[in-house]
Amino acid sequence: MIAVILPLLPVVGAGALLLLRDRARLVGVVAVATLLLTLALATAGAVAQPSFSWAWSPMIQTRLAVEGFGRPMAVLVPLIAAPIVAYAAATEDDGRRRLLALLLAFVGAMLLLVSAADFLTLLIGWELVGFVSWALIGHRWRDPDAVRSAAQAFVTTRVGDLGLFVAAGMTFAATGSFALTGLAEADRGTLSVIAAGVLLAAAAKSAQLPFSPWLFAAMAGPTPVSALLHSATLVAAGAYLLIRLGPELAAVTWFLPAVAAVGISTALAGGVVALVQTDAKRALAGSTSAQYGLMFVAVGAGSVAAAGAQLVTHAAFKSLLFLGAGVAVHATGSGWLGGLRLGRALPRVALLSAVGALALAAVPPLGAAWSKERILAATVEASPWLGAGVLIASLLTALYAARYQLLAFGPPEAGTTVAQRYRPGAAELASLTILASVTLLFSAVWLPDGERFVASMTEGALEAGAAWETAASAALIAVGFVLAWQLFRRRRLLTLGLPDRFQAAAADWLGLPTATHAMIVRPIEALALALARLDDRVIDAGVRGVAWLARSLSAVLSIRGEWTFDGVVRGLAALTLGTARASRATDDLGVDAAVEAGARGVGVAGEASRRLQTGESHHYFVIIAVGLAVMLGVLLWSR
């Protein structure tokens, strides 16, 4: 039963919120309490591994189960969501109750997704997560930009959802059931199609190339929404799916290389975007794509365990960084990285954010450093080129992590006074502190039993890294930090000395959104418009055709007299009569009368059809109705 209650509990909490009065403390406490309860339940579930089967129909069985990598995910989601929701309750005044209810529903949908043991349930959770994110991104619905962005995010991820539709359908076609375990039975060709669908779905959801830009659009939502959807929900779903199904799909020869290729290109491109972005939240969004790219690389290199560890550690530090950015935006009214440097104004927030930035840069002994190292070890093992790519990505990560922290929370320029006196509230600081603590807590993975724990949670094996790999990545991190610090001192960290136009293009995913719009969205809209015009013309042609036909018919009739028409009527009557005769040779009066009444009906209808032009066509239908009634009457009488 736990398996059913787990995703339902937050949804019930969301419903309860809507019944409460919209007071910050009241709704905040109820929402956080719901999540803590969910967390407790999820922890129990992760241990007990409950499952629950449920029949849709005699043909379709669905199953919920807290198993495999779903176990740590089920715990992670409410763990990260609880401080975020507390933060949201304290900071968002506009539509607070709706926002909190939707955040809870978001958690519920994600829990459904991670406890799905069949493709159908997975698809349900998958799309519900997308739907709630639409409502969350469009939370400020009076702003047309937010509404557009919400639609863009939903439609883009739905393109990926088609992949899951195909995977689900093909699994059913091959095995007669939607169960994830059925993949083992599928033949190679089918499995290949399923793998393609899964990769498409995962790439779209996890904001990998070429879908990455939707994550920028998702920034239109309030900060807590970004914090949650970048860490433990929505975006996490893609990587989760690959971690869950990667080992089964590895039998398809092209699958792992393709996953790795998507991952490494996004890791590098996202790294560049994060490095040149001048908006705090967008810089973090670029880094989200890049970090998920690394998880894809890990899966592609055959180490789902490393990917899983990266997913979990990333969730903690990325939500921390986002909430920190939220405070910064709140304090200054803008997210422009050129105008923040809030180290003095917000010392505690700066310190907490630094924990997140260090984790992002993968500095030991934080947990994130451990997972990065394992990813590197796995990729070097798989392919030296891939390993080199990961090393470059590590350098980029260290650079943009340091850049973000210095520009957002670095010391102010000499001579400027600290103008703002924004003091974050207790709830905000507490949320940040909790997330920073969780980030620090994940350092425990370096302990002797950490390795075994991660392996058991992800059901995958881990490669231990060679000493030179550890040294190389540590050196690269150091290089990144020093470089960032030097640029910072010379006041060139914001633009990196790049020309404006190049910088603007690079910051917006190297022009990818514009290209997508021009090459996909615009042609589809043009095609739609063209088809609509065609349809209208066809309608017109149809109408004209009917009118012309009626006109010609009446012309013919008026020239040739009644005989043509009579002929038609007689023909029809003869046909009907023939039918009657063929059925039985008895010429019983009732049938004859019935047939003749039918013929009369056709006759009057034909007569009336000539009036199509006269505008009195309703007479025609009255007559038909009367004719039908008479016909029915005769038939009834003949019984």
Add this chain to the structure above:
Amino acid sequence: MSCYGAGEDDDPNVLSAAIFLPIVAAVLIFALGHRLAWLATSERRLQSLATLAAAIPLVLLALAWLSFEGGGGFEQVEALEWIPTLGVGYRVGIDGLSLPLAAMTALIFVAATVYPVDLRGRGPSYFALMLFLEGASIGLFLALDLFLFFVFWDVSLVAMYFLIGAWGHGDARRSALKFFVYTFAGSLPLLLAILGIYLATDPRTFDMAQIIEQQPLAGAGLYAVLVFIGFFIGFAIKTPLVPFHTWLPPAHVDAPGPASAVLAGVLLKMGTYGFVRILMAMMPDTFAQFAFPLAVLAVVAIVYGSLVALAQTNLKRLVAYTSINHMGYVILGLAVAGAAVSGQAEAQAIALTGATVEMVAHGLITGSLFLITGSILARGSTYEITAYGGLLQRAPRLTGLTVLAAFASLGLPGLAGFVAEIQVFAGTLAVYPWLAAIGLFGIVVTAALFLRMLGAVFLGGLPERWSEFRDLGRVEAFALAGLLVFVVLIGVVPAWLLDVVDSFAGPFVGR
């Protein structure tokens, strides 16, 4: 009559009562509506009375549902001799296909009858036509005799013609005429095809169950193809299947909201129901011959309907074209279920179940959407999407229900449309994988067009002229909620519906 299933001697006449009580009520209201002072003076009283009458079949069909056994074959059959010399009989009954459709029909009629509409001082005629149409529509789905089927088919056209022509707006007469002429033109080949199949029976009969048992056209070659074409034209126009759809948009745009809801929700299903009940059941070999081209046409309808809908700026035309898209899903499921493939019985059963659920889901969802457009027109006097904006501020109830219906229509899981579409696609992927892949494109376009519509009408800034926009009244909200609650119920716990449908679909494909 051995071909009838169990339940023949059960409590009789429930089904006939569901057909004829609304017709009797229609006659009474038509005859007495103007004469009885307490009715003639209050349209509200008249509407309440009509709604009560419209609800009778719903109650009766709910009773029939409760005693439905689901053993395959027809149940609760009521049969009377009518014209024995011709093999015509009055025969009605239910199975896992007709019962959900008839129940959905009754539900939509209750919502449509109670829904506020500009009666133009002709209340009694309006409600009489509504109730008459309800009886005829339920009769069509319950009929187990081809002759009876055809009678209900044609009288439903006449009633709908008057509803559009007399209570519509814009160029209502012309649209109504186009609707009538076009669909009536479809009736003629349908009639000929019915006669064609009748002539092949031995002994001669119009009894559907006997014809299904006889399979009179098995191996009949060209003759069977001609009969197939006759049925196909009649049903394809009614469904409507691209390219026979051009009567639909004008009819919807100019029809009053409740009539649109009935037209889309109920009358379109007559076409798809005919595909299953007659074409697939009575001449499966011929149907299998044409299954692939039919599936191609269905995919064309799915993609074409969604793209043309995307380009619409008129709210009601937009919904009308999504109907074409959704009917494409139904036909695709049916083509898959009727295709001549071996070893895919499970996939074919799931496709047939999906298509049937789509018929029900589309009725409820699109019925709601058309009622909603009626409410918007009543308040804003235009269907132009760009004229609106930010209505959420003034009308949260209207917005909430529209969002629910729109997401149901674009196939969000947890709502009825998804339950249908996933099954149709799962089945299609097994039989015609490439067609399924193309058809999936429609799912994205539908999402885009509904989100764009929601954004343009309900979100963003509120234009000055709508600062006094009224939210849904209580009656409107209840009527919509009554339909949408089933959309949610089917979406969340589909078993109660799928079990019934499966009792028909499973044996049908020989699973």
